[in-house]
Amino acid sequence: MRSGAPERGSLARGAWHQAATLGAFTLREYRIWQSYRVNQLMWLTNIFVTTLLFFLMGRMLTGADAHLLGPAYGTNYMSFVVVGIAVNVFLFTNLADPYTRIQRAYFNGTMDLFLLSPMSIYTPLVGLMTKSLLDDYPRLFIVGAFGVVLFGAVFRFEHWLLAAGFTVLLLAAAFGIGAISASSFYLLNIKRGTEPVRFIVQQLLATLLAGTYYPITVLPRPLQWVACLIPHAYAFDALRRLMDPGARMNVPVLPIQQVLPWPPLTVDAVALGVMAGVLLPLGFWLYGRGIEKARRDGTLTRWQ
Numbered sequence: 001m002r003s004g005a006p007e008r009g010s011l012a013r014g015a016w017h018q019a020a021t022l023g024a025f026t027l028r029e030y031r032i033w034q035s036y037r038v039n040q041l042m043w044l045t046n047i048f049v050t051t052l053l054f055f056l057m058g059r060m061l062t063g064a065d066a067h068l069l070g071p072a073y074g075t076n077y078m079s080f081v082v083v084g085i086a087v088n089v090f091l092f093t094n095l096a097d098p099y100t101r102i103q104r105a106y107f108n109g110t111m112d113l114f115l116l117s118p119m120s121i122y123t124p125l126v127g128l129m130t131k132s133l134l135d136d137y138p139r140l141f142i143v144g145a146f147g148v149v150l151f152g153a154v155f156r157f158e159h160w161l162l163a164a165g166f167t168v169l170l171l172a173a174a175f176g177i178g179a180i181s182a183s184s185f186y187l188l189n190i191k192r193g194t195e196p197v198r199f200i201v202q203q204l205l206a207t208l209l210a211g212t213y214y215p216i217t218v219l220p221r222p223l224q225w226v227a228c229l230i231p232h233a234y235a236f237d238a239l240r241r242l243m244d245p246g247a248r249m250n251v252p253v254l255p256i257q258q259v260l261p262w263p264p265l266t267v268d269a270v271a272l273g274v275m276a277g278v279l280l281p282l283g284f285w286l287y288g289r290g291i292e293k294a295r296r297d298g299t300l301t302r303w304q
Helices: 004-034 037-061 063-069 077-107 111-116 123-127 130-136 139-151 160-187 196-209 221-227 231-243 255-259 264-297
Strands: none
Touching: 077 111, 077 123, 077 130, 077 139, 077 160, 077 196, 077 231, 111 123, 160 196, 160 231, 160 264, 196 221, 196 231, 221 255, 231 264, 255 264
């Protein structure tokens, strides 16, 4: 018992140290974010223009064309697309930002300094994302407010706790893909140009197939099955069912929902849970392998 007490104390001190280090990263990134006031104004303008664009598109889906959304998602296109835009921001941040931040640390010559200090190799991966969290996560509320106040979107909130649970699952799954993407920087030596994991998942599959701006039922059947390979499709489906008035919980939309004998929300939860449970450990493992390779090769940082 006595020998175990110092070990537990050491673990507690280590956990506290990592938490304090993440706090320091958060404060640093917040100060960087706060110093660019013009960017914040441009950020708000971009959100407004993007939402306005899809409001104008939504006029094409009013009246007789509203049935194109399908019975599962109601008939208000603005509610449909606001959920798509807001969720896509979350997913893009967690999926694309890890690689971008590791790339920045490398070319700024700071990654070597980070890892010479007594911190976990994963602390910079998480801590450097804080600026993007400050930039991107609040867009959920801003896009929602624009949609409701200016463009006629309507939402229901009686299932907000369940919606929050789905949000946690989708963020975890997306960050797993982001960690795999970040691992390619050192593991595959992809330091410039287009990173393939992010390009395939976010810029190719998600852009065309996930259903951000239109229901995936407009796609050919084989492409609907391909959409089931990425977390975006399940996140959009679940949150639209939970938040869009007129949406129906038990109408299957994704082809996998039509095959499995479970309610659609159960399929979404299981799929996101499996993706998060597989992709997060795999992403951290691959990222760790990349750091080990860079340490052996002496390529943690580009020296100026």
